[in-house]
Amino acid sequence: MMRKTGMDRTMNIKTTFIILAITAIVASCTSTGESGISSLATFDSAYAQADKARKRASKAGVEWRDTSKLLADSKKANASGDRETAMNLVREAKLQSDLAISQVKENREFLEKVPYYNANSTPEEDLENTQGFFRWKFPDLTNEEFSNGFYALDENLRENWLAIEEFPPYFPAIDEGETLWATPFNNGNYYGNCFGYAGVADKYPRWDRKIGKVITLEMDINGCRVRNGEPPFDYGKSTELMAVAAYMAYKSRGKQINVEIPEDDPRALEAYNEGKEFFYSRRGQLNMACYQCHFDTAGKWLRTNMLGTAFGQTSHFPVYRSKWGSIGGLHRRYKGCNKQVRAKPFDLQSETYRNLEFFHTYMSNGIVMNGPGARF
Numbered sequence: 001m002m003r004k005t006g007m008d009r010t011m012n013i014k015t016t017f018i019i020l021a022i023t024a025i026v027a028s029c030t031s032t033g034e035s036g037i038s039s040l041a042t043f044d045s046a047y048a049q050a051d052k053a054r055k056r057a058s059k060a061g062v063e064w065r066d067t068s069k070l071l072a073d074s075k076k077a078n079a080s081g082d083r084e085t086a087m088n089l090v091r092e093a094k095l096q097s098d099l100a101i102s103q104v105k106e107n108r109e110f111l112e113k114v115p116y117y118n119a120n121s122t123p124e125e126d127l128e129n130t131q132g133f134f135r136w137k138f139p140d141l142t143n144e145e146f147s148n149g150f151y152a153l154d155e156n157l158r159e160n161w162l163a164i165e166e167f168p169p170y171f172p173a174i175d176e177g178e179t180l181w182a183t184p185f186n187n188g189n190y191y192g193n194c195f196g197y198a199g200v201a202d203k204y205p206r207w208d209r210k211i212g213k214v215i216t217l218e219m220d221i222n223g224c225r226v227r228n229g230e231p232p233f234d235y236g237k238s239t240e241l242m243a244v245a246a247y248m249a250y251k252s253r254g255k256q257i258n259v260e261i262p263e264d265d266p267r268a269l270e271a272y273n274e275g276k277e278f279f280y281s282r283r284g285q286l287n288m289a290c291y292q293c294h295f296d297t298a299g300k301w302l303r304t305n306m307l308g309t310a311f312g313q314t315s316h317f318p319v320y321r322s323k324w325g326s327i328g329g330l331h332r333r334y335k336g337c338n339k340q341v342r343a344k345p346f347d348l349q350s351e352t353y354r355n356l357e358f359f360h361t362y363m364s365n366g367i368v369m370n371g372p373g374a375r376f
């Protein structure tokens with residue numbers, strides 16, 4: 001490498017100074033707007049900033065539903081030469097991610113004010129408070145009725161639903177599940193070799209102390225298959241998985257939800273608390289928490305939907321929904337409710353949803369199981 005002469009060095013210092021001065025002037029003349037992206041930034045650098053912010057939000061589990069799409073659209077606009085649209089989209093994506101990240105902090109303050117949330121209460125206390133609240137709010141509803149969702153709350157909806165229940169749309173799934181249950185795997189074993197009998201859905205989700213995680217019924221069905229040399233079902237696409245789950249739910253009808261949170265494993269309480277915090281935290285562009293639609297507002301209308309009570313909400317899954325035209329699990333519903341508030345949903349069977357299911361189902365302990373269900 002060549003040694004630098006004194007002259008070079010002075011030049012370097014000079015150029016650096018000039019560049020710094022120009023940058024300072026430019027910065028003071030151009031507005032960066034709320035997004036913090038300068039109007040003089042190149043598209044690529046603006047995109048990189050926005051995508052970095054999106055990744056931060058994603059890592060914190062708070063990304064909004066449409067941010068990725070804004071970024072993808074910005075790329076398209078840029079490619080077609082429409083710089084102004086491209087930059088506006090990128091700015092909006094950056095702003096969304098910044099706001100999502102600030103939601104994490106705001107939620108901490110928000111949670112302190114939520115009357116039904118107490119970070120330090122025990123699961124037993126939470127259960128008593130939740131069930132007490134709903135029994136007080138709907139004194140006429142029996143335990144059985146709570147498990148009927150919003151059909152317990154409105155006469156007209158109930159009539160439509162009872163008409164659907166005359167020819168239950170989930171019956172084919174139960175039949176298929178029964179056949180699968182009775183068909184041996186290639187090694188000659190059956191699901192029954194793993195589960196004992198089919199009516200065990202009341203115990204799900206369960207805490208697995210060996211791996212220290214919440215395990216759902218769907219996961220145990222797949223675990224059973226894999227242990228017996230069969231390929232696992234696809235959580236999103238498999239109708240067979242839903243059929244086996246529907247049959248097991250059917251065989252569990254009449255039992256009471258009985259989720260256990262073992263006291264001697266602090267990780268179980270941690271998972272439960274994570275689910276609890278998720279349930280009460282505001283998310284997405286609409287900045288709304290699960291509890292804001294399924295507690296006080298239960299029984300009220302949200303556009304064309306009546307909101308059901310959080311209590312009893314998990315008793316009938318998997319569920320046939322006319323809107324889906326198929327049968328789906330609880331996490332598919334979670335995804336829908338997340339998307340509704342314009343939050344990016346999590347994957348089916350992700351740890352976040354499993355912990356949410358742990359808390360959410362535990363809250364309904366004692367409710368009679370009536371799955372599979374039918375919903376609009």
Ligand code: HEC
Nearest residue numbers: 149150288289290293302305306307308313333337341375
């Ligand atoms: C903006 C309001 C809103 C928010 C927020 C919301 N939901 Fe919902 N949810 C609905 C509506 C509307 C329905 C359909 C009517 C019903 O069953 O309550 C629904 C239905 C459900 C159902 C199905 C109930 C059944 O009987 O089959 C479950 C389970 C559920 N929500 C859970 C959640 C969870 C968990 C969250 C938080 C991640 C959440 N919801 C957030 C509006 C909301």
